Amino acid sequence: MAPTSETLTAERILEATEEVLRRHGPAKATVVDVARALGVSHGSVYRHFRTKAALREAVTKRWLDRSSEALAGIAAADRDPEDRLRDWARGLFEAKRRKAGDDPELFATYSVLVGENGTVVGDHLDDLTGQLTRIVRDGMAAGVFAAGDPATAAGAFFQATACFHDPCHAARWRRPGIDEEFEAVVELLVRGLRGSRRPV
């Protein structure tokens, strides 16, 4: 139990919520469990998050943001767009694989929460494809990638790498050969972005 003398911040509540979810699972975790873990009344928790649903949504957003924040730096860097694209895709795969592998119970918990929180997940996916669009747009402007609609191309790139970031494929992320498969897919997509008209 954490000392009650610390100021009760939203961040502290979210940390405790994650721990409670890990311990009890998403079906059983309650706001009372969270308050107990913090040594406060459940009313104190409700002053920060008005409903249990709002608390679950916030903790899901925090979990998803952890992946996208690191990637935002890669997307915004002043570097060769093709290198950024490869690093970004690799960064996303590594982050998801680490989450799935290091703490499978928490990953399973968040997979349930993600299914409940459509808006939060939609925002997260918009954020990620927005980052990708920025890289692709820079590449098109630099002439590294063929001209086209950056958002469409970025969306296609994101979908085409789903095997390496969508949790429904997580069981295969530790399989031998998966890194070579990842490289082959990214290579094919990068070549596609460079573009080529059909040889005449």
Next chain:
Amino acid sequence: MAPTSETLTAERILEATEEVLRRHGPAKATVVDVARALGVSHGSVYRHFRTKAALREAVTKRWLDRSSEALAGIAAADRDPEDRLRDWARGLFEAKRRKAGDDPELFATYSVLVGENGTVVGDHLDDLTGQLTRIVRDGMAAGVFAAGDPATAAGAFFQATACFHDPCHAARWRRPGIDEEFEAVVELLVRGLRGSRRPV
């Protein structure tokens, strides 16, 4: 109940098994249910399929083969490899979407069976990527696609289109815009196969 005078063939047993699975679900369906539906003894069924597991495996294989047989014709046709590739990918997406949409209960049933029958599924995936490899190899030989290892390129193409054939993405196959997304992914991949060195 089917008339018992008909010869009891493996195919008739598999048809009845599919119907029993649809009605009872994969958890409850038994060999006795199948025998009853055919109006025969369960011993007669066991003469064709030695165990319940063998019967479930055979019915899963039959279900998966239904998709791949139609595609085999596209892969082997004497036509432009790029057109064949597009038609093949579209054919696979359409077949999976039809299966998922027309009979969601049977699709869910087979999703369970597919999880049980690793070897059958592995053979099915080998069959599909083998078909793709044939198209890619033809395209490389014709100079339509850039030189490379056809099997690696075909495997990457298959993984990069998982959003449109892996059952874990089935919930999104009726979403508005999905056909445009499919086209954008295939376009990007086809360009990647045509290949291009980085512009200097």
